[in-house]
Amino acid sequence: MAFIKVTPSPLRTLVVLALILSHARADPDPLQDYCIADIRNQSPYSVNGAPCINPNSACISHFTTSALSRRGNTKANQFGFNVTLTNTANLPGLNTMGLTMARIDMAGNGLVPPHSHPRASEVTICLEGVIGVGFVDTSYRLFTQILRPGESFVFPKGLIHYLYNYDLKNPALAISGLSSQNPGAQIASVAAFMSKPWIPDEVLGKAFQITGQDIAKIRKNLGG
Amino acid sequence: MAFIKVTPSPLRTLVVLALILSHARADPDPLQDYCIADIRNQSPYSVNGAPCINPNSACISHFTTSALSRRGNTKANQFGFNVTLTNTANLPGLNTMGLTMARIDMAGNGLVPPHSHPRASEVTICLEGVIGVGFVDTSYRLFTQILRPGESFVFPKGLIHYLYNYDLKNPALAISGLSSQNPGAQIASVAAFMSKPWIPDEVLGKAFQITGQDIAKIRKNLGG
Amino acid sequence: MAFIKVTPSPLRTLVVLALILSHARADPDPLQDYCIADIRNQSPYSVNGAPCINPNSACISHFTTSALSRRGNTKANQFGFNVTLTNTANLPGLNTMGLTMARIDMAGNGLVPPHSHPRASEVTICLEGVIGVGFVDTSYRLFTQILRPGESFVFPKGLIHYLYNYDLKNPALAISGLSSQNPGAQIASVAAFMSKPWIPDEVLGKAFQITGQDIAKIRKNLGG
């Protein structure tokens, strides 16, 4: 979930953090006890799945992280959410384990906008607040639910889904497991209107049946 | 690619055909010579991957199809495209083979709108016309190219991509291979604005930074 | 994690619940949008991975569960723990998604005894209390850590690991993601000494270098 962290421009942070995540590697079956990601590795090239350090150099710090312990900054973007993941950078022992965990913070009325994970299914559990969730299948059928603390929901692999905090005031918190160490994410509206460079207006105009002015307005509102 | 075929209402056809496709099964490693999909199977339940007929009943018709031989109807939707796939319904021997083929027809100025395949990578080859293609990665970086006959392009797994016929008059044709027998597809604009039921306005309004009126207009234009 | 739930005899519950879990199916790649487990299925035989209902019959209840919302009964066994999982019985939409979530409750001084998951890696996050965790690799090297709320830890696939509540009075709570919809579990001491039927004394005596009396005492203490 390559989302928003702490810098002023939502798009810039989208890009910065997404880049960080898209550099992480993922998901071969675990083929030895552990294959601890070599995050200091200065190799000129990478592999599909992170290179690992010598197993003899494994130490306890490689298997533990407090990355998910801090509430994320939900003010860094106009959607009012923050997603933090364990990944091979903050938890090197995660490499080759075939899953990751995420904490999802939402401000009052915050939204994790409709997005998809190209490489993972997700199971989310609501810990705080009242969260509206939904996904759309390839038949364009929408499945929605309201989650209260302790309730879980499944987002099938690769399908567009969202989480929404219906409480206007209080924040919401969810923990998710994802079936890849590097699930990746694309927010549909950001991918469509805020890519660098931009998708040509004739393509977006036809796809969304809107005018160039509409497109310009959306881009402006999204911080482009 | 659960797209448009031949009926008047684009959305209805989207839904109808997507349903057909989403019933197809896919992609276990081929575990016997062939596992011919039992398309007459009336079993009350299905499996992850189609059940197969007795191998002794295999015959040549299970391994061949003319489904891709006919030019698709590009007038059935306002985007001006048609995608036809080999699948376990029209080519039962495809079951468990781990790939499928698609023919993509575009009318003059036709568009295959930005969409993603939740379960497949794609390699497309342009056979006729001049086709603009592009995909957005999880860093929201756009990669675009103009394809002329014989030129090929890669769309990585699960990422939003599009194909556009820059020629206002003449049709375009492309053949694609996809790395799943049931890749599935979601057109971003249709999934966001035309799902059944609709995604709540507050979610779309916030995600696209638009008003309820904008949403209503988009839905109307998309045929909702 | 085929562990202990609510009935008086720890072993009986071990067996009963483990049976329930070992009937669940798991982990083919998701090959359609969803393959909702048919839990009413009375078929005389099963498949590797649960059979699914007709996708047209999918409804929202298949994708949501409150199974993890209730604190587990940690008094049902002498170890003082309870593990509850999402599985294809309480969350049919989980089928083929390639992961599951678990809530781990520990009483004061409670222990999740050394165990292994034959089919999954695990990432656990401590939500309440102070939890000592450890795993042993195939070189018989032990990695241990103390987790406080928000801290996460990786247990590599198939390796023996444990969780221990160092607080004598207060309960502890952790949430885990596992990389299989049916990870399975074997508690080393229970598998060795409480199997039905029993592993021959000469085998256990030699393996643990103990006498038949020692074995009998361990079995008696474990509730056999």
Next chain:
Amino acid sequence: MAFIKVTPSPLRTLVVLALILSHARADPDPLQDYCIADIRNQSPYSVNGAPCINPNSACISHFTTSALSRRGNTKANQFGFNVTLTNTANLPGLNTMGLTMARIDMAGNGLVPPHSHPRASEVTICLEGVIGVGFVDTSYRLFTQILRPGESFVFPKGLIHYLYNYDLKNPALAISGLSSQNPGAQIASVAAFMSKPWIPDEVLGKAFQITGQDIAKIRKNLGG
């Protein structure tokens, strides 16, 4: 499909091109958005699947190729065919995508001799001419069909199959998708009689029930 390109001696070209292909890497699940093959990589060792460049260095040229745009030279071998593949050398972005595309040119009366792909299933579509195709299953049952333009056929993974241009004068053209980025290929007759070094005569004599003279004649005719 490690076949014939443009040099005079069919065998030499078989070997040369096969070597090129057998150096290509293949088929881990795509584990990041893309893992562009580093074809300039001078590393003394390789990995199972090509090493990739830094994702930041990705550019559009990595995802596009005109390798399949040119008609292949079908005169370079006595069989009268030419196969050209997209691979990690001519299309670096193909790495980890799990499929490849091939163009198959056949001269009048040309033959793609009986061969197998050790790592892929294949779906072929006839674009020009009239092509006779067939495969043999492990029960030694032959399935054959005549393909006309637009008709498709499935060749199951690892099974011996062939394509034959029944038109004595006009060339034929087919496009195939294969379920591996490096399917590999072995022509049965070439593998049996033209390996380097040769398979001992007593082995071939017994396997084909022929004499040493027969073997020598076949080798001579195959250009050995």
Next chain:
Amino acid sequence: MAFIKVTPSPLRTLVVLALILSHARADPDPLQDYCIADIRNQSPYSVNGAPCINPNSACISHFTTSALSRRGNTKANQFGFNVTLTNTANLPGLNTMGLTMARIDMAGNGLVPPHSHPRASEVTICLEGVIGVGFVDTSYRLFTQILRPGESFVFPKGLIHYLYNYDLKNPALAISGLSSQNPGAQIASVAAFMSKPWIPDEVLGKAFQITGQDIAKIRKNLGG
């Protein structure tokens, strides 16, 4: 390895036994403790991987077999060999385990003719006699070795290989592990010349550069 057992006509036995084997199912990751093949299953359709019995009905006989204990009849074919496999018919507990074992008996001067396994790699260990082995890679390079008791050899997945007993008088015995529960096999000479129906003469004539008379002679000698 769908080879020869005990009936007079080598081809008939090839076909009969190959059919038996090609009905066996194979190789999903083991997704529960065990998925015992239901060999009494009369279901009108099958699945990719055998359906299993209710785990409660598992009994010790499902996990054990003496199928490999008997020396095979090496006189049933003119090649002088016999291969016996564990499979889901003689060892139902093998289903979903991802491997199988084979015993290879060769008469004096016996040959396991050049063949390939479409779905498995193989590691063989010589137990009796002196066995010449070899495989051809996709570059048509031959690797050969002489194995004496206790020596092992690797045959890579899908590549043509053979085993030959150099001792004119004494039998030879080898045990192999294969990386699929249903590896399948095609003897190159039998697939080319003895398929049912026959591959057209013009195809074989061109592929092997031989005449129709040569083809007829080979077929006659192979028992066609």
Next chain:
Amino acid sequence: MAFIKVTPSPLRTLVVLALILSHARADPDPLQDYCIADIRNQSPYSVNGAPCINPNSACISHFTTSALSRRGNTKANQFGFNVTLTNTANLPGLNTMGLTMARIDMAGNGLVPPHSHPRASEVTICLEGVIGVGFVDTSYRLFTQILRPGESFVFPKGLIHYLYNYDLKNPALAISGLSSQNPGAQIASVAAFMSKPWIPDEVLGKAFQITGQDIAKIRKNLGG
């Protein structure tokens, strides 16, 4: 099976050899003809799966080994057994082949103690002696059998199992195939009581329901 070889202290050998094995890499699908492990590789980091040499440098010695030809020393540990595996160190061509072979030697009354393989299923065939085998499933049900020469048995992936030579005097010999090139192994008693460092007494005391004195005695007897 990271077990005992030839040095006096059983534990030291356990650790030493296990380290050797845990350095081996394993099990991506074979993605080229062969990916010969570079065992001379001095790279500061490794990958999930061994790096390979240039395929041009492949030679016959990479595909053959006599590692399993010698009877193992069953006196190096108090259990009276020895397991020798083919691995990427003694058989570099095994890399990426997805399986390995093992020879299991047991002295009279020797035991391969209850252990599990985190990454493999196993099929074993008894070659000499009378071997009692058993495994425990995740329902804590024990399946046992007596194997005589030629009889085979399946040990499902990741489950605790043992082999025991019931003959007090004569040695026993078995050959196993395992579904990973690096299955790994953990002996339950050694992992529980002989890890380095030790698992805390309160954990073991509670798990096995024994006292600190019992633990000390077991450790002493196991050679700690």
